[in-house]
Amino acid sequence: MSVYKKSKLLKSHRVEKGFSREKLSEGICDITTLKRYENEGMLPSEDNYRLLQEKMGGRPEQIIMSYDMGLFVDGDRYVEYENLLNNQKYDELRMKMQILKEGLKNVESVEKEQFLARLETLTYYDYTKEMLEIQEGLLKKSVPDYKDGEFSITRLYNDTELNLLNDIAITNDKIGCTEMAVKIFEKLDVYLEQAEDNKDSMIAVKIYFNYANTLGLRGQYEKSIDICKKGIALEKKNSCQELLYALVFNIGWLYDQIWMDNHDEKYKKAAKEYVGLSLALAKYFDESPINTPTIEGYYKENFT
Known part of the structure; x- marks a missing residue:
């Protein structure tokens, strides 16, 4: 239990x-x-x-107790599928999803339905109100009391439900409902502070990463840095590296924005150190062939 x-x-x-x-x-x-x-x-x-x-x-x-917790999905599959999604390898992802569907065709599970439909939504739809309605509908299959960014933080959510809440926050931000996105991320932050069972999951790091992005793009640089550091602390605790380079880059970018506002050289120095470390991590772990050249270009343009 x-x-x-x-x-x-x-x-x-x-x-x-x-x-x-x-x-x-x-x-x-x-x-x-x-x-x-x-x-x-x-x-x-x-x-x-x-x-x-x-x-x-x-x-x-x-x-x-969780609803339908861990009935069919393991952590390694989540990481594998999320990496394919992040690197926009949609054809490979769809192929793996089809194989998974065949293997699970006799499994009756709400989480199975949510897991597969969520990935299909992200590979076929743009960020629109229609997409938001689909995501919220999927979540309500197991979290019926969700409404307008409100959900209980006193129950245990499985990784699929947390991914859907994260997706809903991102979609809200993309369609211009940033206040709603922040509201959802704030509640997820409170939830993760107490949800010991989810702290070793990749989704916890993703939530911190996306929450930090949302805050940073709104000019809340210091708070965004704090959220990034929460994600990094979680990665260190769990001895994992997924998205570590991205969290480190975010901190560098945020310090660079602070430097642009006040021209205090200590922030420029910190920005250079963090972006440089991010580039080294991205190359070492070879996690994102899409983002590594972007980070390298940013470093050369701003610090050399």
Whole structure:
């Protein structure tokens, strides 16, 4: 069973549902005890945890357990398919998807349907309102309470659902609904802070990467740098390298933008160091034949 830290679940669910500590604790425990539960100063008993969650309208087993989690998709396949998608190898991706469909034709799974339809959408559609409606429809097959960027952060999402939420945020940004995109990314950031089971997944890094991009293009350079560093910290913790070069490049680009605003040479120096490191990482891991020449061109144009 996948389990959150109960303290974080209690606090996030209470805030999401609009309960004060006084209102929630009434009839179950005293306010000080609830505060200690939320701050990890005391582990709630099973009975108290159940009563508190039920009072907020949830069933603890639903809050802790994922829907249809990991029924057919493994992490290696996600990485393989995402790399094909990122490098625009659509024909190869479609071929692999067709083979997968044949192998899974007798598998009844909501996640299977979401996984395959999501990739088909990204290979055939441009970023439009129609695409957004398709993505939201796919998500609602397993997250029926999703509406206008609102979704619970007190349940466990599988990688396909997180990919769909990430896609929905990106599509909103592409069609001009940037505030909605930021709203979704902010909630995903809060979710990932507490969702221990998703922190070793590639999608967590992708979410930080895309969130940082959205902030950076809105001129929120410092906050974007902080989000990039979250992604890098996660990569270091999990000893992986996917998108590491891109996160490092983003920080360099962001420092370059800050330098353009204030002409403080320390930012130009930092920008050069990060972009140079990004180029070295891109060449070493040979992860993106499309992006490596772009990074090299940026370095030559701005720092040599």
